[in-house]
Amino acid sequence: MNLFFASFIPGLQNVIADVLRERLSDVNIHKLLDGAVIFETETGYDKLNFFCFNNIFACIDIMEHSEGQASGGRGALEKHIRAVCNSAVNLFQIANNSKDICSFRIVVSDENTPVSVDNKLRMQAELFISRHSGLKVNRSLPDTEFWFLYRKEDGAKTSKHNTSQNFSVFMKRLTLRPSWEKTLHKGELPPPLAWTLCRLAKLVHSDTVLDPFCGYGSVPDAAMKHFHITKFIACDNNAKAASFTASRFKKRKTGDFLLHTCDFNVLPSLIAEKSIDVIITDPPWGNFKKHKDNSFPEKMFDVFGKLLKNGGACSEVSRARAVVLYANDENFLKAVPADFEVNDNIPILLSGKKAVILVLKKK
Numbered sequence: 059m060n061l062f063f064a065s066f067i068p069g070l071q072n073v074i075a076d077v078l079r080e081r082l083s084d085v086n087i088h089k090l091l092d093g094a095v096i097f098e099t100e101t102g103y104d105k106l107n108f109f110c111f112n113n114i115f116a117c118i119d120i121m122e123h124s125e126g127q128a129s130g131g132r133g134a135l136e137k138h139i140r141a142v143c144n145s146a147v148n149l150f151q152i153a154n155n156s157k158d159i160c161s162f163r164i165v166v167s168d169e170n171t172p173v174s175v176d177n178k179l180r181m182q183a184e185l186f187i188s189r190h191s192g193l194k195v196n197r198s199l200p201d202t203e204f205w206f207l208y209r210k211e212d213g214a215k216t217s218k219h220n221t222s223q224n225f226s227v228f229m230k231r232l233t234l235r236p237s238w239e240k241t242l243h244k245g246e247l248p249p250p251l252a253w254t255l256c257r258l259a260k261l262v263h264s265d266t267v268l269d270p271f272c273g274y275g276s277v278p279d280a281a282m283k284h285f286h287i288t289k290f291i292a293c294d295n296n297a298k299a300a301s302f303t304a305s306r307f308k309k310r311k312t313g314d315f316l317l318h319t320c321d322f323n324v325l326p327s328l329i330a331e332k333s334i335d336v337i338i339t340d341p342p343w344g345n346f347k348k349h350k351d352n353s354f355p356e357k358m359f360d361v362f363g364k365l366l367k368n369g370g371a372c373s374e375v376s377r378a379r380a381v382v383l384y385a386n387d388e389n390f391l392k393a394v395p396a397d398f399e400v401n402d403n404i405p406i407l408l409s410g411k412k413a414v415i416l417v418l419k420k421k
Contacts, residue, residue: 062103063094064095064114066095069406073257075095091211093407096120109284111233117228118151120225122225139166152191159201161194202234204228205230252279253284255338255383257285261281264335267287268325271342272303282315288314293320334365337365341384368420398420
């Protein structure tokens with residue numbers, strides 16, 4: 059069995075658990091945490107094919123720690139490093155590297171914050187990993203990373219029970235890419251979050267989908283690439299972002315993707331009334347661009363009401379639905395009109411900002 063540690067946007071625990079159980083019939087969720095999950099499956103990494111995670115690691119060793127450990131996370135991490143260097147952990151995971159992996163570095167993290175440990179101990183761990191993996195140490199630009207991560211969780215959900223727990227995990231990073239913060243445009247949605255919004259919308263191939271605040275095109279990219287949507291309409295009033303999005307989809311078939319560079323208020327004059335099945339969007343809400351118009355949510359929902367098809371009979375997938383990412387504040391929630399039903403309200407933490415995903419169905 060393969061044991062994995064995967065990180066995701068905090069707040070999406072229930073969504074992640076549903077995805078794992080849906081995609082992996084044999085999955086055993088060991089720990090379901092705020093922003094991370096440890097799960098076991100026979101499926102290898104090369105066949106996982108998940109798009110909801112920020113990073114995936116192979117778990118090599120997990121150590122539980124007592125609640126009252128005086129030295130805190132750093133002490134727990136140093137204890138774990140010593141134990142790894144002096145015990146027979148899963149050496150196969152350390153040694154099992156592709157021919158493209160030639161170097162590594164060690165990352166030591168306490169509650170997702172990098173920490174320093176005794177230098178002699180770090181060098182001992184580097185020597186241990188190098189000896190069993192055949193890899194060279196490269197602290198600047200490595201091909202892969204081995205992590206010692208400490209987590210303290212209150213009421214973390216496990217496969218057996220809910221309990222307060224402190225633990226550290228020794229693991230190898232499998233996703234080899236820069237952080238999203240370094241590769242995305244300012245305000246661009248991380249691909250895992252765009253994928254999650256599309257999944258929450260329960261997209262089907264025949265849907266006509268609209269993103270009236272498409273920015274750099276994360277949502278249409280996820281919808282068309284992973285959910286096989288063939289009729290997507292996008293809009294943004296930022297010419298730079300719209301230009302980038304247009305170039306992103308220039309190879310699509312005519313009619314698959316339509317982009318309007320305009321304000322969202324103009325859309326009812328450009329799109330046929332009651333012609334949209336699903337709206338998925340991340341409007342400006344203060345994370346990167348703040349709206350000064352206090353009536354913006356009401357205006358947005360008014361446009362939604364004009365363009366979305368009428369709600370059909372009660373069913374798991376309504377004919378008219380919307381998924382909106384916005385600031386988690388009472389004014390936004392109060393702006394949801396009476397002709398929309400809130401099916402789900404998911405608070406998340408995005409780039410340090412409190413946000414909410416609203417899953418709506420038009421009545």
